[in-house]
Every structure is written in structure tokens, then in C-alpha cells.
Amino acid sequence: RTAHALRLLATVSAMTTKTALVAVANGSEEIETVTAVDTLVRAGAHVTLASVEKELQVTASRGVKLVADLLISDASLRSKQFDAVVLPGGMPGAEHLRDSQPLMDLVKRHLETGKLIGAICAAPAVALASHHLLNDVKATCYPAPNFRAKLTSHAHIDDPVVRDGQFITSQGPGTAMAFSLALVEALFGHEQAEKVAKAMLVTLPAVSKR
Amino acid sequence: RTAHALRLLATVSAMTTKTALVAVANGSEEIETVTAVDTLVRAGAHVTLASVEKELQVTASRGVKLVADLLISDASLRSKQFDAVVLPGGMPGAEHLRDSQPLMDLVKRHLETGKLIGAICAAPAVALASHHLLNDVKATCYPAPNFRAKLTSHAHIDDPVVRDGQFITSQGPGTAMAFSLALVEALFGHEQAEKVAKAMLVTLPAVSKR
Ligand SMILES: [Cu+]
Numbered sequence: 001r002t003a004h005a006l007r008l009l010a011t012v013s014a015m016t017t018k019t020a021l022v023a024v025a026n027g028s029e030e031i032e033t034v035t036a037v038d039t040l041v042r043a044g045a046h047v048t049l050a051s052v053e054k055e056l057q058v059t060a061s062r063g064v065k066l067v068a069d070l071l072i073s074d075a076s077l078r079s080k081q082f083d084a085v086v087l088p089g090g091m092p093g094a095e096h097l098r099d100s101q102p103l104m105d106l107v108k109r110h111l112e113t114g115k116l117i118g119a120i121c122a123a124p125a126v127a128l129a130s131h132h133l134l135n136d137v138k139a140t141c142y143p144a145p146n147f148r149a150k151l152t153s154h155a156h157i158d159d160p161v162v163r164d165g166q167f168i169t170s171q172g173p174g175t176a177m178a179f180s181l182a183l184v185e186a187l188f189g190h191e192q193a194e195k196v197a198k199a200m201l202v203t204l205p206a207v208s209k210r
Numbered sequence: 211r212t213a214h215a216l217r218l219l220a221t222v223s224a225m226t227t228k229t230a231l232v233a234v235a236n237g238s239e240e241i242e243t244v245t246a247v248d249t250l251v252r253a254g255a256h257v258t259l260a261s262v263e264k265e266l267q268v269t270a271s272r273g274v275k276l277v278a279d280l281l282i283s284d285a286s287l288r289s290k291q292f293d294a295v296v297l298p299g300g301m302p303g304a305e306h307l308r309d310s311q312p313l314m315d316l317v318k319r320h321l322e323t324g325k326l327i328g329a330i331c332a333a334p335a336v337a338l339a340s341h342h343l344l345n346d347v348k349a350t351c352y353p354a355p356n357f358r359a360k361l362t363s364h365a366h367i368d369d370p371v372v373r374d375g376q377f378i379t380s381q382g383p384g385t386a387m388a389f390s391l392a393l394v395e396a397l398f399g400h401e402q403a404e405k406v407a408k409a410m411l412v413t414l415p416a417v418s419k420r
Contacts (some may be wrong), residue, residue, distance in 0.1 A: 030409075031387075034244045034274055038383070041272040049274070057277060062251040063260070064244050067275035068269060143411070154263065160411075173248070174412035177241075193348075200241075201353075202384035 018187045020084040021077075023103050024068055025052045029090030030060035031173040032120050036086050039180035042196045043188050045084075050077065052100035061090035072102045083187055085110050087128070089121020089172065090144060094131045097127040104131055111166060116186055120170040120179050124148040128167075136166040142172045177202055228397045230294040231287075233313050234278055235262045239300030240270035241383040242330050246296050249390035253398050255294075258288065262310035271300035282312045283404045293397055294321050297338070299352060299382065300332020314341055321376060326396055330380040330389050335360040339343040348374040350358045352382045389410055 020040050024033050033049075040047050051058055053070035059065055070076070085107055087097050097103055104127075107117060111133065119128050119139075125147035128134045138156045141147045148157060154164040160175040161182045168186060170179035181202065185193035197203070230250050234243050243259075250257050260270055261278035269275055280287070295317055297307050307313055314337075317327060321343065322335040329338050329349075335357035338344050348366040351357045358367060366372040371392045378396060380389035391412065395403035408411070 029248075030244045031241075031248050034240045036270040037274050038239075038241050038270075047273070060248075062248040063257070064247050067277060109348035172411040174387065174407070174410045197384070200384045201382040 010196060015205040018043075018083045019048070019081075020045050020183070020187070021041050021048045021050055021082045022086040022088065023050055023052055023072065023097055023100075024058050024060075024066060024088065024131065025096030025100070025200065026058045026060075027096060028058065028060050028066075028088045028093030029121055029173060029176075030062060030064040030066065032067065032088040032090065032176045032179075033060065034064075034137070035176040036088060036118070036120075036180045036183065039085075039177070039184060039196060039200070040084075040187075042199065043192055045183040045184075046073070048082070050074070050103075052096055052103050057129060058133060061093060072106070073101055077102070077106060081113060082110065084116040084183055086183065087119040087120070087123035089119075089123045089126075091115050091122050094122035094126035097123060098130050107131075107133065114166065116168065116183070117166055118168045118170075118179065119159040120176060121145060121172045124169040134167070134169075137167050138162055139167060140171055221260070221384045228253075228257070228293045228352065229291075230255050230393070230397075231258045231260055231292045231316070232296040232298065233260055233262055233282065233307050233310075234268055234270075234276060234298065235273050235303040235306030235310070236268045237306060238276075238298045238303030239302055239331055239383060239386075240272060240274040240276065241278065242298040242300065242386045242389075243270065244274075245386040246298060246328070246330075246390045246393065249394060249406060249410070250294075250296075250397075252409065253394040253402055255394075255397065258292070260284075260311050260313075262306055267304075271303060279369075282310055287312070287316060291323060292320065292325065293388060294326040294328060294393055296328040296393065297330070298334035299329075299333045301332050304332035304336035307333060308340050317341075317343065324376065326378065326393065327376055328378045328380075328389065328393050330386060333334060334379040340343070344377070344379075347377050348372055349377060349379040350381055351379060 049068045050072045121142045124141040129150040259278045331352045334351040339360040
């Protein structure tokens, strides 16, 4: 009877646990990468940090060395579905994300199945827009002219965090916490986002919605 | 003549380059750790991430794996002077910092030579106050009653970042950026802190000073 109850509990837990994949490359912005992982884990998500490089260990944009959980080319990822896929910014990190065939395949597959895609800083312009994935999507990115020029819609470009359907985009290190909490809100609801924000001593900012 | 100019330049650069040591342990808060390193590097500091564990690779409080530059027990650190020593929070990370004899020796040596000591979240209470290093110092920490009780001075406890002489203390992940920029301001001046904040899309917050 206890065994049955435990089995049931494990099933329910597996059904309700939210999962996220955060991609990382050499030159990814470390504040954006780590803030996303940390905040999602605090909310209760199971987070996989996946390296698009040939090795698990990457050197982020300001020299912080991060060790990923697995390589984006890992066979186990070919059929796995996450509730959210998150692309941090930083240069040349966002270019490495853009140039990773397995990552872009995974992003497109998750778009088709209605999952959440998060991108911040250089990533919306460099990784997503370069693959024409932000056409007609209201989005923002780091406010550099060469990044902004790649976004087709400029309506919400000045907001720190923008949600439009499956996409949550944001601007840079200073908005990484708001971005991460917007991901938490989308996956777990407003109450959980408030709870996580409070424990982190963050005042939950408004997210512009289409 | 060029050689002479280059030698001179190298000397001036070595004289003016600011250095910081950021300590890290298993269970350190990864946002606090990485935000300090990233922001100081952006400002132009040479930052050494030093592990108080037996290995360079540590697992931070929410599972992010970070690789330090060297071990705190490294012989090269015994005589080295940094312009700032930074202790991130996170539990049990702050306890591991507290229990590291080489780290606490280094902190005490830097206090005696007038250097800057930064501590955030659990670290002011758990790592510094436990060694009686915050007696009569205005400081703040994560607003948990058991941490607050360890601080002797409660005057500035509600401010996100507090500077008092050699000490800069702060409260948690949500104040990590303000804390890191206060370190930048103390080392490089207000103008450089404004410049770094602007590039990171952060509005520079006020730091309460004694
Ligand atoms: Cu960036």
C-alpha cells in the first residue's frame, strides 16, 4: 500500500515537474546564464545546462568557467521535450548558439510543440532572428543598433522583458533577474514567481505582454 | 625606445590594475558569485576565483558547477595582496568559507593592510561575524533572524548595500548587482561604476554610507 502510494506520488511528480534547458557556449554572458538556471531551480524546475561546444566546460564572456550537465549533441536530447528552452546572450556566445545545428533543431522542435522559448541580450537578434524565428514576434534585445536592426517588430523594443506567445525576450545582465522571473511566472504562475522573487529579495517587475 | 615605452606602460598598468579575490565553495550562491566576478571584470579588475574546497570545481547552491582559478590553499596566495576580497553568500557555502583557515587568514591579513572586504547574503553573518570581524561595523546581511542576530550593529541593516570603511555588505541575490557595482565604485570611482552599470542596463542604486 505504501509502495503503491509512493509510485503514484512519483508519477504525479514527474507529470508536474517543469523542465528547462539552458544553452551555454564559450562567450555566453555568465550573469544571464546563471541567473536563469538559479531562478528556475528555486522555482522547482529541473534545469539542464547544455553546452553547444565540444566540451562540457565553457568559458563565459567575462572568464567564469561553467561546467554543463551535457552536450547539446547528446543523443538523449534528440527526443526529449522541455517546458522551456533558454538562450543567454553574450558575444561571441550568442553566435555559437546560432551556429549550433543541434540547438537550433531543438529550438525549432520546441516551437512546433508550443513550448516556451526564452532569449536575452544578444540571443534574440543573433541566435533567433538570424534563423527567422522572430518574424512577426514582438521582442526585445540588447539595445545595440546592429542587434535591434535584426528584429522585425520594434513595437516593444524598449521594455526590459517582453512576452509574446511562446517567446519571452529580454535586454541584458541588468534585466536577467526580471527575465528569469518572467520564465518562472510563465511556467509556474504568478504566485510562485512572487514567492521566488521575495526569497531572492527582488521586487517583481512588470512584464510587457502583447 | 619602443621597448622602454612598453616596459613603462607595463609598469604603470601593473600599478593601476585593480585585483580582486572572490572566494567560492560548494553551496555558494551562484548569482552572487558570478555577478561579482563578471561586474568586476567589466570594470577592468583582474579577478581570481578561489575555491576553499579540495578541488577547483565546486557545485553552487542551485547546482551550477563553477571551476575556480586556484585553490585558496595555493602557496602563491600566502603573500599576495588583492585590492578587494569578496565573500558570496549561499548555504552551506558561507559555512565552508567560515571554516576555511587559509581564507580567513587571508581576510584578516587584508583587513590589517586596509583592503576592501565585500560580503553578501549569509556571508557577513556566517563567515565574518562568526570570526568577530564585524564588531562595531555597520553592516547588513540576508534578512533572516538567525543571520541578523549575529550582527552587532543594527543601524543600517535594512539597506540593500552598506559601506562602512573597509567593508561593503549586502543582502542577497536581488542585491548582488548593486553590491558588485558598489565594489566597482570603491575600487574604480563613481564614473567607472556608472559606465559599467549603463553597459549592463542597470540603474546605479544608492549605497548607504556611514
Ligand atoms: Cu550581451
